[in-house]
Amino acid sequence: MSDDIDIRSGGAIAVDTDRLRAGARGCREVANRLDELQRSALHEAVQLTARLTLGGVVPRVWAIAWRLQRAAHEAAALAQRLAHLATVYEIVELDVARRAARGEDARRVELRLRELISGDPAAATDAQGIEADWKTGGIDAVAGQYSAFGVAFGLGGAATVGGVVRGMGTLIDTVGAGTIPRSAVLAGARQPVRLRRLDGPPHHFTPPASLQDAASRIPRGDARVRVEKYAMPDGSNRFALYVAGTNTKGGAREAWDWDSNLELYGGRRSASFDATEEALRAAGAEPGDAIYEFGHSQGGMIAGHVALEGGYDTRALVTFGSPTEAQVDAGTLSVQLRHTDDPVAALAGGGSAGRVGAADSVVVQRFADPAVGVGDIDLASHHLDTYEQTAALFDRSDDARAGAVRERLHELRGAASVQAFDFAVERVSPK
Incomplete structure (x- = not known):
């Protein structure tokens, strides 16, 4: 397993442009100060040389002057590079915004794009390259992994498998699948389901302290949905x-089956979605209540649709290996964990190029299982346990956005009481 994680503000946005520009300003200030010191050292070296000062002092002063000059040039070059990257990523963000902008907003976006490109023409080319890599990177990684598996184990058609996967990526990009627009509403009639609350010993009666802690609470056994109700001191919930x-072993009454997967990915209601809505109502949730959502795989698709059309105040939407990205608004902290070798996560087509959700929203990526082996057939890179490991790596990172996630989870602390509801679900009419 790999412990290297890639933390981004969006699919193609690796860093925050404001922070990049702040870094560029800081480097320019350092470069200016080094220039001043270099001039002082050079002046002193000339004075000492003119006085024919003996000993090793003069060579050392000259050496210091040249080192200061080199350091000043390096700091100035770094400042220029950071400013260039900030322009590149802002162009990517604006390019995304331009597609959705109308009227005066569209004109403002266009003017800003022209201003940036005129100041740094090379940035436009680099931005195009970043967007192209983002669109194909995830699918290419999965295709390469499965092609390598076929070659390593002497299976015929390895190249064909890679080609099929890449063709799927092209299709996803062409039809716009993999992202759930903000205005999306699932089509179709409700499907009858039966919920059964599972009795068990009290557990997890404190808010999740970290992303790994939250991931560990996603149901793995008989339950399909877990709801925690926090009664706050001000009377709100x-x-x-x-x-x-997805559960592939639940039989004909299983609501979290492949039928539900296909329905949700195609924009239609599923038994699993309807069951999740019923579970929230059974736990006492009402429209307008604050909700923090966590979903794995199909659960990520469900959580995304609940966030967009459930009528709740979705404070956080965290998905692990979801085949879709919900384009939530700025009031929702969006946290997406994706493994670049996870074929299910690849169905999201990289998601949006720009940031989705609140300012500190983040996409956390990792090549979870680079070794070629039976894990590729078992989809080890898609397992919830593997994503839990990635969550732990993000929790331990020094990235400011990891702190923002902890702060959002901290909003659940201070509850007067906490209740937990675990629900098993079955279809009323088996398929």
Whole structure:
């Protein structure tokens, strides 16, 4: 397993442009100060040389002057590079915004793009390259992994498998699948489901302290949905929702089956979505209540649709290996964990190029299982346990956005009481 994580503000946005520009300003200030010191050292070296000062002092002063000059040039070059990258990523963000902008907003975006490109023409080319790599990177990684598996184990058609996967990526990009627009509403009639609350010993009666802690609460056994109800001192209620991924062994009454996967990915209601809505209502959630959502795989798709059309105040939407990205608004902290070798996560087509959600929203990526082996067939890179490891790596990172996630989870602390509801679900009419 790999411990290297890539933390981004969006699919193609690796860093925050404001922070980049702040870094560029800081480097320019350092370069200017080094220039001043270099001039002082050079002046002193000339004075000492003119006085024919003996000993090793003069060579050392000259050496210091040249080192200061080199350091000043390096700091200035770094400042220029950071400013260039800030322009590149802002162009990517604006390019995304331009597609959705109308009227005066569209004109403002266009003017800003022209201003940036006129000041740094090379940035436009680099931005195009970043967007192109973002669109194909995830699919290419998965295709390469499965092609390598076929070659390593002497299976015929390895190249064909890679080609099929890449063709799927092209299709996803062409039809716009993999992202759930903000205005999306699932089509179709409700599907009858039966919920059964599972009795068990009290557990997890404190808010999740970290992303790994939250991931560990996503149901793995008989339960499909877990809801935690937090009664706050001011009389309001907040809810944490945890939604499981696909279950392939549940039989004809299983609501979290492949039928639900295909329905949700195609924009239609599923038994699993309807069951999740019922679970929230059974736990006492009402429209307008604050909700914090966590979902793995199919559960990520469900959580995304709940966030967009459930009528709740979605404070956080965290998905692990979801095949879709919900384009939530600026009031929702969006946290997406994706493994670049996870074929399910690749169905999201890289998601949006720009940032989705609140200012500190983040996409955390990792090549979870670079070794070629049976794990590729078992989809080890898609397992919730593997994503839990990635969550732990993000929790331990010094990235400021990891702190923002902890702060959002901290909003659940201070509850007067906490209740937990674990629900098993079955279809009323088996398929």
